[in-house]
Amino acid sequence: MWSVIGSTIILLLACYGVYYLVQDLLRFFRSEPGPPVSMLVVIRDRALDLEYLIRRMEDWRKRQWVELEIVVVDDGSTDDTGKILRYLQQKYSYRLLTLAKGPRDGEHDEALQTGLLHCHNALVWLVDLRMLPQGLLAEKVFRVFFCQGWR
Secondary structure, eight states: OHHHHHHHHHHHHHHHHHHHHHHHHHHHHOOOOOOOEEEEEEESSOTTTHHHHHHHHHHHHHHOSSOEEEEEEEEOOSSTHHHHHHHHHHHSOOEEEEESSOOOOSSOOHHHHHHHHHOOSSEEEEEEGGGSOTTSOHHHHHHHHHHHOOO
16 A cells, blocks of 8 residues: 555655656747837938848847837937938838937937937847948948847
8 A cells, every 4th residue: 555655655765756857949949029129229420321220130130039118319410311211110010219419519419319318128229320430331230139138
């Protein structure tokens, strides 16, 4: 009788262990979505590589498991950046903010502050393309990041 009870207990413990082993394996393969993230892109005079960037961001957003909101701020561009952004907004989903004035002197960055006020998520990824030299195409800068994805 004790051998039957002992065998039953061992069988129950084995089933219990197999159950938790399967749960751990399923948790390893099943990824839960991360917290929502806002991507704030501040642009000025980037007509040459703007379409590439917006298409890549939209494509990247579709393939990621994190909920990504894209906010684009045009900081008073003097080239065709504003027209291109409005045209691309008809095709792709992003929030566009346009500031009338160009670069300003002073301590406060109005484009950055305006963009942060329009981001709805607590986590904000800032991409300030105004800091890149005009000769350096953003494609070269972002190629590595977009290939790696959000990790």
